[in-house]
Amino acid sequence: MIELLKNLIAIKSDTEEGANEALRYCSTWLNSHDIEHTVIENEGRLMIHAEVGTGPSTIVWNGHVDVVPGKLEQFNPVIDGDKLYGRGSADMKAGVAAMMEAFRRISLTPEALTHRIALHIVTDEETGGRKTSGHLVETGYTGDFVICGEPTHLKLSVQSKGIIHVDVTFNGKGAHGSRPWEGTNAIELAYEFHDKLKTLPFYKVSNAYYEHPSVNLAKIQAGDRYNMVPDTCEVAYDIRFVPGQKWEDIVQEMTDLALSLNKNTVVKPGGKTPAIVTTEDNEFVKTLAIATADVTQKDAVLFGQHGAADTRYYARTGAGAIEFGPAGDDWHGPGEYVLISSVEQYADILTKHALS
Numbered sequence: 001m002i003e004l005l006k007n008l009i010a011i012k013s014d015t016e017e018g019a020n021e022a023l024r025y026c027s028t029w030l031n032s033h034d035i036e037h038t039v040i041e042n043e044g045r046l047m048i049h050a051e052v053g054t055g056p057s058t059i060v061w062n063g064h065v066d067v068v069p070g071k072l073e074q075f076n077p078v079i080d081g082d083k084l085y086g087r088g089s090a091d092m093k094a095g096v097a098a099m100m101e102a103f104r105r106i107s108l109t110p111e112a113l114t115h116r117i118a119l120h121i122v123t124d125e126e127t128g129g130r131k132t133s134g135h136l137v138e139t140g141y142t143g144d145f146v147i148c149g150e151p152t153h154l155k156l157s158v159q160s161k162g163i164i165h166v167d168v169t170f171n172g173k174g175a176h177g178s179r180p181w182e183g184t185n186a187i188e189l190a191y192e193f194h195d196k197l198k199t200l201p202f203y204k205v206s207n208a209y210y211e212h213p214s215v216n217l218a219k220i221q222a223g224d225r226y227n228m229v230p231d232t233c234e235v236a237y238d239i240r241f242v243p244g245q246k247w248e249d250i251v252q253e254m255t256d257l258a259l260s261l262n263k264n265t266v267v268k269p270g271g272k273t274p275a276i277v278t279t280e281d282n283e284f285v286k287t288l289a290i291a292t293a294d295v296t297q298k299d300a301v302l303f304g305q306h307g308a309a310d311t312r313y314y315a316r317t318g319a320g321a322i323e324f325g326p327a328g329d330d331w332h333g334p335g336e337y338v339l340i341s342s343v344e345q346y347a348d349i350l351t352k353h354a355l356s
């Protein structure tokens with residue numbers, strides 16, 4: 001399995017063609033183990049669907065082989081003790097390799113499975129996931145419970161925050177820079193707005209997994225010359241909200257604040273993604289927690305993820321969808337690695353869970 005992982009890391013899959021090449025490598029590997037599967041194409045992107053077993057419900061293992069851009073040397077896997085370095089080692093070729101290995105194992109005794117297990121390998125998670133995971137779900141390939149093998153240190157991420165992007169345009173009044181009192185400085189309006197944003201009620205919402213939503217001031221555009229009072233200032237926010245919060249309420253609070261500072265302000269909501277909640281008493285969360293504790297000899301830990309993943313597409317169908325994968329660090333960074341022992345444990349947990 002670690003050989004399989006190293007071979008996957010060595011494929012420079014930070015482009016569409018590279019990701020497709022990695023996908024074809026997975027297909028060749030599955031063929032070499034006589035595992036039936038389909039390679040599907042959508043908008044130039046390839047994906048794999050495979051299925052084994054019968055039963056009342058379907059568990060989907062989802063993994064992506066595309067990676068964020070990396071330096072050339074990162075596509076040369078390097079082992080140092082328990083650490084395996086390389087772009088995509090943690091995010092998430094380790095998850096994919098372990099899912100393939102676990103799928104190979106359970107395919108040897110399909111009669112022992114009490115559920116159907118589906119394997120989805122996809123190629124566009126890092127660029128939104130719509131073309132492959134989104135496509136699979138849209139065309140009916142989904143399940144009752146979905147595990148996305150993102151790196152989570154073998155903890156079960158049962159929630160993820162929702163996303164709302166908000167653009168705010170402050171329209172002040174221009175004036176000569178020597179007489180600022182004759183104008184309304186739009187940058188200063190934005191400054192005041194940002195200063196007060198975290199005092200709004202929406203920012204105080206918490207639950208067992210999150211202390212509060214997150215607010216990222218992502219873009220700011222304003223100002224031209226020293227001797228002019230800027231008349232417009234555009235700011236863009238990326239807000240990640242706690243499950244249960246409504247993005248409409250957040251936008252309303254922001255609008256009320258913005259208008260209280262200046263009646264010409266325009267607040268516009270943009271892209272949105274709902275929060276994901278899989279309850280702790282979901283039967284598959286319970287059985288997966290047991291399998292995890294069995295293999296690691298430690299109590300399973302449940303937590304809430306800050307970012308979003310392909311879970312979002314499956315969750316739309318009402319499926320339980322969690323992120324659960326091996327341990328590593330610095331994914332998307334220069335020193336990305338995965339712990340080899342955790343990849344082995346991960347494959348054991350998936351196998352055990354499928355057979356439980």
Ligand SMILES: [Zn+2]
Pocket residue numbers: 064091092125150
């Ligand atoms: Zn990922």
